[in-house]
Amino acid sequence: MEVRKLRKEFDDVAALDCVNLTVPEGAVYGLVGPNGAGKSTLMGHLTGALRPTGGTVSVLGEPVWENPAVKARIGSVPSDPFFFSTESIRGMAQFYYDVFADFDLARFETVGKSFDLDRNRPLRKFSKGMRKQAAFWLTLSLTPDVLLLDEPMDGLDPLVRKRMWRLVLDDVAERNTTVLVSSHNLRELEGICDHMGILRQGTMLREYDLTRASDGLVKVQVVLPEGAELPRGLWIANQAASGRMQTLIVHGDVGHVREVLSTAHPVYMETVPLSLEELFLYELGGADDELKDLVL
Numbered sequence: 685m686e687v688r689k690l691r692k693e694f695d696d697v698a699a700l701d702c703v704n705l706t707v708p709e710g711a712v713y714g715l716v717g718p719n720g721a722g723k724s725t726l727m728g729h730l731t732g733a734l735r736p737t738g739g740t741v742s743v744l745g746e747p748v749w750e751n752p753a754v755k756a757r758i759g760s761v762p763s764d765p766f767f768f769s770t771e772s773i774r775g776m777a778q779f780y781y782d783v784f785a786d787f788d789l790a791r792f793e794t795v796g797k798s799f800d801l802d803r804n805r806p807l808r809k810f811s812k813g814m815r816k817q818a819a820f821w822l823t824l825s826l827t828p829d830v831l832l833l834d835e836p837m838d839g840l841d842p843l844v845r846k847r848m849w850r851l852v853l854d855d856v857a858e859r860n861t862t863v864l865v866s867s868h869n870l871r872e873l874e875g876i877c878d879h880m881g882i883l884r885q886g887t888m889l890r891e892y893d894l895t896r897a898s899d900g901l902v903k904v905q906v907v908l909p910e911g912a913e914l915p916r917g918l919w920i921a922n923q924a925a926s927g928r929m930q931t932l933i934v935h936g937d938v939g940h941v942r943e944v945l946s947t948a949h950p951v952y953m954e955t956v957p958l959s960l961e962e963l964f965l966y967e968l969g970g971a972d973d974e975l976k977d978l979v980l
């Protein structure tokens with residue numbers, strides 16, 4: 685998925701302004717941002733439901749707007765899924781089968797094993813979480829190449845969340861599906877996403893490739909000899925101590941940080957992975973209240 689300089693105006697108000705987004709094939713990309721940041725609007729463009737005011741939106745190498753061939757390869761679980769009011773899961777599956785060439789009945793049965801839902805009951809009688817699960821079931825049965833998930837775990841209990849993530853990640857592993865998932869919850873995305881973008885007030889603050897060592901931030905735990913002090917020459921973003929063990933978050937690359945610390949002859953030194961929360965808090969300055977609200 686590739687978005688360049690996307691602008692969207694609603695009634696002369698810009699919901700998105702100059703947004704760039706790059707989601708490589710087979711990636712699981714987390715899109716985070718506060719309420720009203722523009723996440724759903726961006727996703728609406730990627731499904732082809734919204735027409736850009738300016739800029740370009742491409743999926744699988746082609747513009748999405750008015751492009752049925754590309755749209756047929758996109759599966760979407762919106763934050764509030766739509767079903768025909770009288771239909772059951774079985775009825776919706778029949779509708780999907782009739783309308784979408786790639787709806788796979790065998791897959792519908794296989795994926796269905798992960799759901800504890802009555803396929804004959806009208807969907808309007810389902811709870812919010814059950815409707816969300818039904819949307820997952822039907823969408824995954826479309827065998828999409830691109831999966832768009834707008835706050836997908838909202839309203840799902842922890843066990844079901846785990847099962848849904850398993851389904852999505854299995855799909856990525858087996859079919860190299862490309863996934864874009866929006867969420868308010870960084871902890872939920874931790875360990876799942878390999879790319880990440882922060883959207884705020886209609887602009888993309890920054891995109892991260894989490895598969896690479898965190899550009900420029902290192903977390904290191906170190907125990908120095910009795911009475912020794914931290915050497916000079918470290919740009920420390922955060923420092924915490926538990927007994928003699930110090931946990932440092934330091935700007936710079938791993939090699940340089942370890943080299944400087946080694947001059948103090950540490951008794952113990954280990955670099956540990958940064959959590960997403962730490963990465964965002966320290967890389968984006970740490971003093972930004974809105975971002976703190978977003979990640980904590």
Ligand SMILES: Nc1ncnc2c1ncn2[C@@H]1O[C@H](COP(=O)(O)OP(=O)(O)OP(=O)(O)O)[C@@H](O)[C@H]1O
Pocket residue numbers: 694695699717718719720721722723724725726
């Ligand atoms: N159809 C619309 N008409 C007018 N304004 C809209 C419309 N859809 C969205 N907006 C505005 O665009 C901005 C972005 O909204 P959007 O729903 O994309 O945000 P979001 O990041 O998904 O928020 P949330 O996390 O609360 O779901 C908001 O200011 C919203 O009021």
